[in-house]
Amino acid sequence: MITTDHRPNLVSVAVFGEFTLPDYKEFEELVNYKIKFEGPVSLLFDLREMVGFTLDVAWEEIRFSRQHSHDFRRIAVLTTDQWLTWSAWLSQIFVDAEVIVFDDDADARTWLEAAEEPAQ
Structure with a gap:
């Protein structure tokens, strides 16, 4: 099961229990919508309560990442x-975005928000 939340240029997903293909498809639908109307987005994946994922989710994640390799700003x-942690680092092969693993929600959100601040 997942919960999703979004605001301009950010999609947040929390996974509880097993991450299944219907869950991933729900995530994809939201991200595709945000990309279409807002351009590149940042992602926050909270996997602290995830107990596993199905093989079809892993395959879909690779396919989706390759399809949207230039559509993400930062991924926390x-x-x-x-x-x-290892699989998050591996996913950097498929996307241009910075990918960082955090163990603290506030740190992750601060890092993602820094991408939204205009350069000086």
Whole structure:
């Protein structure tokens, strides 16, 4: 199960339990909408309560990332799991965005918000 939230240029997703393909499709639909009407977005994935994901989710994530390789600004992943940390770093192969793993929600949000501030 997932919960999603969004505001201009940001999509937040929290995963609870197993991450399934219908959950991922819900995420994709929201991101596609945001990209279409706002351009590149930042993502916040809270995976601290995720217990696993299905193989079809992993495949879909690769496909979606390759399709949208230039559509993300920053991607913050909240987790303390080393396997998920490794897979987050691996996902950088498919996207131009900066990907950083955090264990603190406030730190992740601060980092994402910094991408929205105009350069001086």
